[in-house]
Amino acid sequence: MxxxxxxxxxxxxxxxxxxxxxxxxxxxxxxxxxxxxxxxxxxxxxxxxxxxxxxxxxxxxxxxxxxxxxxxxxxxxxxxxxxxxxxxxxxxxxxxxAHPIEILPHARETLEQLAGVYRLVLVTKGDLFDQERKLAQSGLGELFDAVEIVSDKTADTYARIFTRYGDGPRHSMMIGNSLKSDVVPAIEAGSWGVHVPHELTWVLEHVEAPVAAPRFRSIADLGELPALLETIA
The missing domain is CATH 1.10.150.240 (Putative phosphatase; domain 2)
Known part of the structure; x- marks a missing residue:
């Protein structure tokens, strides 16, 4: 590990x-x-x-x-x-x-590979009922050690979650398609922030990539995550 x-x-x-x-x-x-x-x-x-x-x-x-x-x-x-x-x-x-869930490429196999090796936490924002519905339909819920559905994602949010479910932000990583919500505040909290770009990202989620931050990384898709983890000491 x-x-x-x-x-x-x-x-x-x-x-x-x-x-x-x-x-x-x-x-x-x-x-x-x-x-x-x-x-x-x-x-x-x-x-x-x-x-x-x-x-x-x-x-x-x-x-x-x-x-x-x-x-x-x-x-x-x-x-x-x-x-x-x-x-x-x-x-x-x-x-x-009511729309059926469409799992993105490499999501399931990557989670299955990492489950049991790391503590996996789903951190999502939005309507509680809708996010619970999507998680249940995805069939991915059993791969997570914890699920947090939050109203917004800030540095304080990540500090709280990674302290509650892990060993603190310094020993944690956040992965997502939104630089504004998933990457920048996680890095501000002291965690690693890994950007997985999606071809469609809501305009209100756009910010500049924190390319100078030592704990910032970017991968093309979740299939590249296991190899990235091997490079992080």
Whole structure:
């Protein structure tokens, strides 16, 4: 086992399974519903503004996204959005909540290889019910020693989790597709931060990579993680 490293945290959405692509598809459907009121680019911009405003109220996840779509529909239509369109938006949100889980390549076999060697902790943010549903459907839950569903990911979040379930941040690593949520705050807490890029990452999760940080690493996919672990002393 890698000397000193005892605990590994994994993000869930777009790290272990697909997530953002369903938001993009729903946003396209949403824009089509409001095509009589504004063009797609304007609708997308105003929806993003609503999501940004509402994060502190609704948090991350599909339910907050659905409420932001409704708010945007009312706004761009000048309050004249038909009730049929509202119904379509609600149906789109329900479809997202019921969508089957699509595990990303190398996720299962990598977790199986590391389970029992390291303490594995799932650290995900978003709606509690939805994240629990996705974890249950994924069949990956039994590979984790602990699961934490949090409202946001900060350095304090990682310090608390890695102290509770491991030997502290210095002996821990966080892996995920979001530099803003998974990598930068984990490094700030004193952990390793490993970026696994996904082709679709929400714009509000974009920050610069901390390339100068000694504990920052990047891999193309989770299949490269075991080899990376062997290089970390």
């Amino acid at each position: 890698t000397t000193g490293l005892t605990t590994i945290g994994f993000d869930a959405d777009d790290t272990l399974w697909q997530n953002e692509q369903f938001f993009r598809l729903t946003e396209k459907r949403f824009s089509e519903l409001l095509a009589d009121h504004a063009d797609g680019q304007d609708i997308g911009t105003r929806l993003l503004e609503a999501e940004r405003r509402n994060l502190g109220l609704y948090g991350f996840g599909i339910k907050g996204f659905t409420l932001s779509m409704i708010e945007t529909a009312v706004e761009v239509s000048g309050g004249r959005v038909p009730t049929a369109v509202i119904s379509e938006i609600l149906a789109a949100g329900r479809d997202m909540l």
